[in-house]
Amino acid sequence: MEIEYQELILIRLGEIALKGLNRHKFETRLISNLRYRLRDLGKFKIYQDQSRMYIEKRPQDEFDFPTREILQRIKDVFGYVSASPVRRFTNDIDILFAQVKEYVDELYADGGKHSFKFETRRIDKNFPLNSYQLNCDLGKKVLNAYPEQARVDVHNPDYLFQIEIRQDIYLYHEIQPAYSGLPVGTSGTGMLLLSGGIDSPVAGFQMASRGLQLEAIYFHTFPYTGDQAKQKVIDLATRISNFSGRLPLHIVDFTEIQLELNQKVPSEMLTVVMRRMMMRIADRLAEKNNINCLITGESLGQVASQTVDALRCTNSVVDRPVFRPLIGIDKNDTIKLAREINTYDTSILPYDDCCTIFVAKHPKINPNQTDCKQAEKDLDIELLVEQGLNNIETIII
Amino acid sequence: MKNYFDHAATSFIEQDVIDFLAKQLTNNNYNPAARYTSGIEAASSIAKSTQTIASFLGAKPEEVIITSGATESINTALKGIVFSPNPKHKRILTSAGEHQATNETLNFIERQLDYTIDYCSLNEKGEVDLEELESLLRQNQYDLFTLIYVNNVIGSVNPIAQIIKLRNQYQPDLLIHLDAVQALGKISFNFKKIGIELASFSLHKLGGPKGVGILLKNETTRIEPLIHGGGQQNNLRSGTENPALVATIAYLFEHLQKTFEYNNETVSNLKLFLLEQLKQEEINHQVISPEDAVPHIVSIAFPELRAETLLNILAKEGVQVSIGSACSSKKSERNQVLQQLNLPQGLDQYILRISLDKSNSQSEICDLVRIIKTALDKYAI
Numbered sequence: 001m002e003i004e005y006q007e008l009i010l011i012r013l014g015e016i017a018l019k020g021l022n023r024h025k026f027e028t029r030l031i032s033n034l035r036y037r038l039r040d041l042g043k044f045k046i047y048q049d050q051s052r053m054y055i056e057k058r059p060q061d062e063f064d065f066p067t068r069e070i071l072q073r074i075k076d077v078f079g080y081v082s083a084s085p086v087r088r089f090t091n092d093i094d095i096l097f098a099q100v101k102e103y104v105d106e107l108y109a110d111g112g113k114h115s116f117k118f119e120t121r122r123i124d125k126n127f128p129l130n131s132y133q134l135n136c137d138l139g140k141k142v143l144n145a146y147p148e149q150a151r152v153d154v155h156n157p158d159y160l161f162q163i164e165i166r167q168d169i170y171l172y173h174e175i176q177p178a179y180s181g182l183p184v185g186t187s188g189t190g191m192l193l194l195s196g197g198i199d200s201p202v203a204g205f206q207m208a209s210r211g212l213q214l215e216a217i218y219f220h221t222f223p224y225t226g227d228q229a230k231q232k233v234i235d236l237a238t239r240i241s242n243f244s245g246r247l248p249l250h251i252v253d254f255t256e257i258q259l260e261l262n263q264k265v266p267s268e269m270l271t272v273v274m275r276r277m278m279m280r281i282a283d284r285l286a287e288k289n290n291i292n293c294l295i296t297g298e299s300l301g302q303v304a305s306q307t308v309d310a311l312r313c314t315n316s317v318v319d320r321p322v323f324r325p326l327i328g329i330d331k332n333d334t335i336k337l338a339r340e341i342n343t344y345d346t347s348i349l350p351y352d353d354c355c356t357i358f359v360a361k362h363p364k365i366n367p368n369q370t371d372c373k374q375a376e377k378d379l380d381i382e383l384l385v386e387q388g389l390n391n392i393e394t395i396i397i
Numbered sequence: 398m399k400n401y402f403d404h405a406a407t408s409f410i411e412q413d414v415i416d417f418l419a420k421q422l423t424n425n426n427y428n429p430a431a432r433y434t435s436g437i438e439a440a441s442s443i444a445k446s447t448q449t450i451a452s453f454l455g456a457k458p459e460e461v462i463i464t465s466g467a468t469e470s471i472n473t474a475l476k477g478i479v480f481s482p483n484p485k486h487k488r489i490l491t492s493a494g495e496h497q498a499t500n501e502t503l504n505f506i507e508r509q510l511d512y513t514i515d516y517c518s519l520n521e522k523g524e525v526d527l528e529e530l531e532s533l534l535r536q537n538q539y540d541l542f543t544l545i546y547v548n549n550v551i552g553s554v555n556p557i558a559q560i561i562k563l564r565n566q567y568q569p570d571l572l573i574h575l576d577a578v579q580a581l582g583k584i585s586f587n588f589k590k591i592g593i594e595l596a597s598f599s600l601h602k603l604g605g606p607k608g609v610g611i612l613l614k615n616e617t618t619r620i621e622p623l624i625h626g627g628g629q630q631n632n633l634r635s636g637t638e639n640p641a642l643v644a645t646i647a648y649l650f651e652h653l654q655k656t657f658e659y660n661n662e663t664v665s666n667l668k669l670f671l672l673e674q675l676k677q678e679e680i681n682h683q684v685i686s687p688e689d690a691v692p693h694i695v696s697i698a699f700p701e702l703r704a705e706t707l708l709n710i711l712a713k714e715g716v717q718v719s720i721g722s723a724c725s726s727k728k729s730e731r732n733q734v735l736q737q738l739n740l741p742q743g744l745d746q747y748i749l750r751i752s753l754d755k756s757n758s759q760s761e762i763c764d765l766v767r768i769i770k771t772a773l774d775k776y777a778i
Binding site: 222223224225226227259262351352357358 | 703705706707708709710712713772776778
């Protein structure tokens with residue numbers, strides 16, 4: 001008997017299924033983000049049904065459904081809890097038995113010992129067996145077919161076979177957890193201050209997971225930082241864009257500003273003043289691009305410019321809220337996450353960056369507003385900010 | 398290649414060599430192991446070329462093994478000794494100034510085969526410290542001493558005659574392998590006269606193509622092959638031999654034999670010119686390479702500007718130089734050779750390696766110096 005089924009992917013919604021009247025906005029956005037992430041694999045039918053979404057082949061398409069590639073890519077999409085590859089077939093008891101047999105045969109073909117359990121949800125009450133009867137019948141069949149390999153474990157089975165009897169029948173066992181969070185774009189846009197380091201890409205990832213779309217700003221200090229350092233930031237932005245979608249990267253030519261600061265600012269205040277300049281330029285660019293928050297990778301006490309006092313100094317020159325998702329996170333946890341989102345190996349490439357070149361031997365650890373004003377007294381701040389804004393190259397990633 | 402000052406990393410192949418190789422690939426491309434006439438001719442071509450190669454290096458033809466490059470030669474030498482029946486002591490001596498090909502192979506041997514590796518320090522000229530060497534040879538018994546002949550970062554030449562003397566005095570049976578990659582064509586080399594057992598070379602640093610190198614192994618030393626297969630090259634390096642490539646090495650060596658003195662004189666003059674120009678332009682610098690280093694490697698510190706910054710500026714202007722060791726520039730560790738030289742703290746980050754060749758011109762050097770001067774004027778911090 002030719003066994004026919006259709007493969008599709010089931011997506012379980014989490015937080016967004018609990019939203020009120022604006023729930024629709026979140027769902028539409030999630031669908032469009034899924035489409036965007038899958039754009040190089042082809043076009044698919046993506047639709048929502050209660051607290052779930054489904055991805056399947058369009059009826060007119062001939063190609064095989066790339067289940068594994070889709071699962072791999074949608075791992076990067078925020079806004080759902082988990083995904084499962086599912087087989088769907090006609091609602092008929094004989095077909096169900098045949099489908100389960102084939103499905104189970106594939107999993108036991110490795111000759112290994114695997115415990116299992118069946119769980120049935122019978123939404124179609126016309127189905128001839130009830131859930132309990134069906135679980136028992138199917139369980140017996142598996143035990144008879146694989147007396148040496150199979151064993152029932154109702155608490156912690158290796159394979160939890162799930163059957164849902166609706167208009168059609170759905171069969172699956174695999175569950176791929178997702179990052180959850182909110183669909184990117186449902187919380188507006190944030191301006192990420194991206195360096196070549198470990199922290200800022202992770203900060204971007206964290207805020208994207210709360211639904212922020214991203215633009216990124218990078219301060220390039222050629223020749224102190226070279227083309228390889230710039231490429232490194234582009235590579236990092238490309239990685240982040242897997243999660244956050246389309247990502248404009250603004251590369252500010254910061255060299256002249258940096259040299260001016262180097263000449264006119266006392267060395268122990270250089271880092272703080274430099275960061276204040278970067279924040280001012282980022283804030284003004286955000287204003288121009290209608291962006292209402294800034295994101296940095298700062299973590300409390302990590303370096304001299306990330307003490308409470310130094311953060312107050314950098315914070316005070318901007319108008320927008322500054323999100324610092326790593327502020328209370330241990331470096332090791334940040335590194336762990338950087339590895340997971342595949343930015344770590346790029347972040348540790350050893351090219352000079354301006355923060356290490358223009359760093360004072362003994363930076364002021366507890367600067368205050370007066371120190372900053374004093375340190376900036378010889379600078380024409382407005383002119384320098386304008387200079388930064390006028391020397392931006394934007395790459396759309 | 399204009400404005401290229403990275404000849405110690407790789408060099409360019411001159412047109413006559415390309416033509417020769419192309420012709421060889423057309424006419425001399427049979428399998429030298431085959432029994433028919435063309436195969437036999439290919440074998441005899443290899444024999445003839447090997448004769449030329451051996452004679453240029455002061456070795457016997459049967460001591461020549463053609464490899465895929467110096468990295469393979471070094472791996473074959475080091476692992477070949479370790480896996481042979483020779484070793485008694487499970488201890489290898491080397492220096493703190495080796496190339497990664499040696500260091501990583503030794504790390505493997507240490508890790509996987511439980512060997513002890515001793516690293517002899519360098520003196521402030523970047524040469525192996527003879528006093529320490531003597532004391533190491535007095536204290537321990539080694540299976541092998543592997544040493545770089547000419548340092549690839551600063552160009553210092555290890556005092557091989559004195560080293561051989563110490564070996565003969567303390568451990569006459571100790572095998573010596575020389576990594577002679579930067580020595581070939583720059584200082585005279587005679588395998589027999591030097592009196593070592595193994596030596597590794599690469600061809601792409603002296604006008605040959607990449608993917609070919611040489612290992613010399615004297616007749617009486619036994620090594621286990623790294624690559625097993627059809628038993629070519631006296632069963633020491635399996636894989637179909639390439640008569641065209643071997644003929645090209647011979648061609649290069651014949652040419653080198655004739656131009657050796659002229660080349661070195663030209664390069665020495667270029668080095669002097671470079672140093673004069675730097676002085677004349679009053680550029681703050683410190684020559685790191687010792688005076689008696691090979692002339693084609695000149696490492697210079699510019700203490701006002703980090704080497705990476707200077708490299709970025711030069712690259713933008715189409716000038717190609719490298720910082721530290723080109724082979725390890727992707728790694729963040731500090732260059733271990735530079736660490737040995739007792740330089741002021743942090744100065745290793747300010748060192749450019751300018752490596753010259755006879756094809757460089759005085760006007761290129763003037764450009765180089767001018768760009769450095771402009772860069773320092775504008776960007777020195």
